[in-house]
Amino acid sequence: MSDQDVIVAGAGFIVMKMLCQARRIKRRRWWQRAIFRRRYSESNVLNLRLENQGGVQNITRMSVSDFEKLATIIGPQIAKRDTNFRETIPINERLAVTLRFLATGDSYTSLMYLFKISKQLISVIVPEVCEALIKGLQDYIETPDSPNKWLQVAEEYEHLWNFPHCVGALDGKHIELQAPFKNGNECCNGTFSIVLLAAVNATHSFLFVNVGCQHRISDGDIMVDQCLAKKLYDGTLDLPHPKALSGQENPTPYVFVCNDAFPLKENMMKPFPGPHAKRSLKGTYNYRLSRAHSVVENTFGIMASVFRILRKPLLLQPTKARSVVLACVHLHNFLKKSDSSKNLYSPQGTFDSEDISNGDIIYGSWREETTNLRAFQSLQKTGWESTAAGYQIREQFAEYFSSAGRLPFCD
Template identity: 40%
Template sequence: MPTKKDRRKAAACYYYLAVKSRCTEKKRSHRYWVRDWIKRRENMNIMEILLKELEQEDEVCYKNFLRMSAADFRYLLDKIKFVIEKQNTHMRNSIPAAERLAITLRFLATGDSYHSLMYLFRIPVCTISRIIPEVCSAIYNVLKEEYLQVPSSEQEWLQIARQFEEKWNFPQCIGALDGKHVAIKAPKHSGSLFYNYKGTHSIVLMALADANYKFLYINVGSMGRISDGGVFNTCSLATKLENNSLNIPKPRPLPGRNKAIPFVIVADDAFAMKPYIMKPYAFRNLHGGQRVFNYRLSRARRIIENCFGIASARFRVLRKPIELEPEKVSIIVSAICVLHNFLMTRSQNLYAPNGTFDIENHENGTIQPGEWRQETKALLPLQLNRNLRGNLYTKEVQKELTKYFQEEGEVPWQYEYI
């Protein structure tokens, strides 16, 4: 008669054989290694047919398809090819680097599902799911050194300040700061970590922009539930501003005045006011000078709104919840930001032609809204908090700017818009 130990061994063997049998059946259930219509990709792929036809016959449609010209595509491909290309094996040829880049740009431009891209490019979903994060990571890592760097010298900061004063009549301004919630599909087992004040799931994109609609700094990936002030306080930019380690010029008087004030960043009520961050006066019981200050600050801060607006209008993956893990979404958003700067630098007339951004008449201050404002807003704004007021020194800086806008820095049309 078998012992208890023998019965346990027999049960374990039976369980092992049963599991192995089920696994074997599952493996045998696969009908295809690679589907026949996918195998024909090398002879009928989109890179060889459609893109070549568009490049030769219809440049406008080529730009709409990939959000850049053929020349920019080739230049970008040369930049990142050594990172994204794979070697052929004895079993199959690798997908060329040009195709990898094209499928990634098409995903960013449309936000199409991986299954939709599979039918367009004849590449399996499992392969696309690896290609897109890899290429986005390569785009960001290769381009950021040239196209997305925080200024590191006083001369660079002074150049930015001069441009803000010349274009937006705001002196000693070194950037426009804001953040947006990028909608994502609720991650598994995340609870309320990514649940924001609007009732959706998101990660936060925090960015600083210069006077030419380009990002100077980005921070991507904070959980949507974190307070907006908390997002900024934990990013590297805030740390360096607090430590004064960015080589920002020392405080100096405004033109025609005697009191020295620091160089500042303009922001909205989502941020706490500090000596280096200027935000509007609370919108209650304001006198004329305070309303002028709010108007002039909002003119300068409009830059960052336009950056977010044009990026989401061109790269429409941002216009709906991205159904990927937060880490991959962060990579995608970072790639979009550096591509925005890349295209603004190389081909602004194609990427953002006249009328795309807000246009201001400097003779009378009238503003023609940019085309991106006519579309549904894609990125959620940060939650405003008007209780984050500054200390006494910060308020003195704000008062000094207010007096300047009424006296030495007055523009003739400002009283029409307050």
Template identity: 40%
Template sequence: MDQQLLLCGAILTVCGVLKKKLITSLKKKKKRFWMRNLLKSRKMHGASNTLCANLNPALECDVEDHDNFFRIPKNLFDDLLRKVEKRIEKKDTLFREALPARLKLEVTLRYLATGDSYKSLYYLFRVSPSIMSSFIPEVCDALYDALADYIKVPNTEQKWMDIKTGFQLKWNFPGCIGAIDGKHINLRAPACSGSEFYNYKKTFSIVLLACVDDDYSFTYIDIGAKARYSDGGVFSNCSLKRAIDDGSLNIPAENVIVADAAFPLQNNIMKPYPGNNLTTRQKIFNYRLSRARRIVENAFGILASRFRIFEKPIANNVKNTIKITRTSCALHNWLRKNDSNYLEPGLADYEDISTGITINGSWRQVPLRNFEDMGEDNTLTENGTTIRDRFADYFSSEGAVPWQTRFIH
């Protein structure tokens, strides 16, 4: 009798569970369609087959239209597609046609060029946001790998000498082989990150540390340091600092990288004299160093002006934000070498040597945060101090330029 009661109780329990599952399944919203009508109309009304197809100089379209839409000229877009096409294309399945490689590249470049939300791009290209969130990081990886050779730290004396000659001729700083600085790349607050990515401007960001040559191109990038770390900490832990210290870069003796007050003064790193009560000699050195160092600020500004995704917090996770940033840097270098119109008039800073006035470039309207407000790095080395004094003496004597005293107010 007891066994029968137990069996009946077990049967009733199972029936109750099955009843609940049946009720739950009936309450679930029935899926209305396999594919939204908006997505079905991609081939007919999507931007790739309509707007983008007409952004072609061969169709008597204004040459600037393609450049403005993708921030890349048509001929270079086609070259870029050839570089990544095989890596980003997928095979069709029995259920769906794969998205064309051209469409993926168009969506990715438009995303980098504008920073538009996936939802906005969905209405333009008729591609679902979930699919875009999957393939945009993949396309970024493919672009970076294809263009990685355009971001390389020189490792021979001859390559360093080429950059040195450029700084001497263009920026009047002999012995300079690069300019280094860091910028904060703003992003949406990462989930469960606490204050790790919270910076001194009360926004969330990761750090882009970069060294630039004499022609606004990045020779080194380090991306992803958490914003809560100090500027000195970011530089001290980067691979460039280790390579400088161990001598593996083959930097010629007494050649230097110029930096601002946030960096340490070393035999290969020059920064300005600190304080306000400076001698004329020290002010001249600070001006000449600032003139050479400004090129890295301008490189950041040109990058952000071309790829407007950096104008506002990037709505993506940290991993993808790193991919977006490094890909943009590689594209910047590639375009700098291949697009003669990449550096638009008025975009970079300009010095009027007749009046002693620096005219800011239009890029300065872009909100990239630098390190300067985070305090100075007071680390000094004896060799660094000696070399800085030697430069100061040279700039005030045989190395003087006629206009330098106009800029030391």
């Protein structure tokens, strides 16, 4: 066989292979399904606001005015242009489908039939809008950057929760995810999760949040990788200088109140281990610290009860799951500070309260909504790297609460 015959045979083989591949390409049956074409002529979910505000509030978990405010804030970031083939999805509907996803945790398929938007497009819209919410609402989460601002937080804690020198309640939650494809080595105990670490002020608003540590990292090591902890350890967090508590001589630093998942440090207070009588020195301290730390527990609770996407494992990749969680956090602060939505978001009786006559806790309604949350679990207990200074400061607080800082019902 001559060289020319070999070339011709090779070219023929290539042509035949290309034809076979072309035949295997599945041709689209339609450019756009009928259900999505009808969305332009039929009334959609957002038309509920023309009938009553209750429909919009139920779907978006906020007032109409706040919904429109959000649309204005993030509109420039999520707006798209119409094409020759179809009209683009309006800003309001992009925001509405995302808020509905956060509020219910419904699948993209379920949202597709509600909003008449394809699930493929919804899977693009939701992460995009979440990122826009994080950027547009970033000013609603502000970590104090000066001693005076930290003092304002401490004064609120002392006034509302009778815990002096407290600059925040610190806690973390595991948020369960569907294990990413080919990432079995990232799992721990058969689950895969990211960690939400947050500090909260006395009025249930986030001061600091960080999302991203994976479950396989030990709970005690979580604090090492957080920028708040690094600033806390190296003294660059600009906390106020230590000052003596009433009736004491030794100065006491300003602290974050934590649970057993965190180390006992000079600026981080945790309970005494083991059971103690309520009126004992250690029991009184544990009661007062638990009372102040309940603020962050209530904050997580109300957020998970309203944004029910947090109540089940997230069927998202870690990067998109992080955006979803951070969007919920930013929306929490936005709604808490809104005059028109704060009573819708957290009505009276939502948070835990206290009977001032005897100190008994009256549990908030959010606990009924978030019992047995599989996908929103607390960090495990650890005594990781507690310091001698931390033990000493804890004793100072315990002595203060048993003497000059006693509550009336503790006498």
